Amino acid sequence: MKKTIFSFVVVLVVTGTGFLPFTLLSQEVIPLAAQEVTALPAPQTDGGMPLMQALKNRHTSREFSGKELSAQQLSNLLWAACGINRPDLKKRTAPSAMNYQEIDVYVSTAKGLFLYNAEKHNLVQILKEDIRDKTGIQDFVKTAPVNLIFIADFTKMSKSDDKGKEAYAMADAAFISENVYLFCASDGLATGVRAYIDKDILGKAMNLKPGQYIMLGQSVGYPKEK
Numbered sequence: 001m002k003k004t005i006f007s008f009v010v011v012l013v014v015t016g017t018g019f020l021p022f023t024l025l026s027q028e029v030i031p032l033a034a035q036e037v038t039a040l041p042a043p044q045t046d047g048g049m050p051l052m053q054a055l056k057n058r059h060t061s062r063e064f065s066g067k068e069l070s071a072q073q074l075s076n077l078l079w080a081a082c083g084i085n086r087p088d089l090k091k092r093t094a095p096s097a098m099n100y101q102e103i104d105v106y107v108s109t110a111k112g113l114f115l116y117n118a119e120k121h122n123l124v125q126i127l128k129e130d131i132r133d134k135t136g137i138q139d140f141v142k143t144a145p146v147n148l149i150f151i152a153d154f155t156k157m158s159k160s161d162d163k164g165k166e167a168y169a170m171a172d173a174a175f176i177s178e179n180v181y182l183f184c185a186s187d188g189l190a191t192g193v194r195a196y197i198d199k200d201i202l203g204k205a206m207n208l209k210p211g212q213y214i215m216l217g218q219s220v221g222y223p224k225e226k
Contacts, residue, residue: 038114038123041072043079049186058181061190064144064221073187074107074146077220078116080183081105081148082176092118094175097168102156103176103215106149106206108132113206126206134205135217136194144219149202150176155211173215180218190223 049057069077079085082094082105092101105116106126113127135147152169160168177193184191194217202214 036125037117038125040075040078040121040123043076043083043121044072045079045085051182054182054185057185059185060192061219061223062138062140062192063224064140064190064219065224066143066145067222068109068145069189069221073189075121076187077146077180077183077189078105078107078118079121081180082116082118083121084118090119094172094179096172096175098157098159100157100168100172102153102169103172104151104153104212105176106151108135108147108149109145129205131202131205134202135197136219137196137198138194141194141217141219145221146219148180148218148220149206150215150218151206151208152213152215153211154213169213169215177216177218180220184220188223189220191218191220193218 048054080093082092082103084090085093091099094103096102105118107114107116107123108131110130110132112125112129113131114123114125116122117124132144132147133142135141135149141147150173152165152173154165154169157165157168180191181193183189197214197217199214208214
């Protein structure tokens with residue numbers, strides 16, 4: 001049975017020039033016991049475009065077809081972004097400063113908001129509401145099939161001061177974003193990273209906790225047909 005959690009918490013949002021406070025208001029969230037978990041197909045880690053060709057083809061897109069990605073494509077995309085590539089060490093495809101692993105990848109689609117669990121390679125549903133229109137300010141985010149949101153959890157970065165946390169988290173988010181770019185170039189998908197986000201609105205919609213900060217958004221989909 002769902003219940004509404006009410007909270008009134010002041011948190012800080014990372015911006016390009018530092019931190020801005022915003023008020024996190026209540027939202028209906030899915031209780032932990034009721035959260036649906038969607039298993040993803042095993043990622044296809046062989047094949048693909050040669051690296052130099054992918055680098056040549058890498059570019060930013062701001063126009064997307066409404067066609068949905070297949071479950072296999074989404075699996076491959078998320079694994080490429082920051083999946084586990086060395087299971088014995090729990091290390092990932094993207095580097096992480098001091099191995100903090102502080103960046104969580106959220107996936108916003110027409111079916112709701114999901115958190116990517118890299119260790120189990122699955123998606124945990126956080127919201128059933130379509131909040132794609134809140135993941136960025138440009139119009140195309142409303143219809144892009146997938147909007148990734150890179151959230152830094154500063155509570156995992158206890159060995160660094162605030163300036164270090166911000167710098168490390170932005171670098172780590174950028175590493176993940178570039179992995180997404182190269183995967184999309186290889187797979188014939190369109191993508192574009194974004195910092196143009198109303199972080200107040202999105203933070204409220206996502207029910208972020210104190211210590212969680214929005215770093216970047218990135219839209220993914222098929223290229224828009226001409």
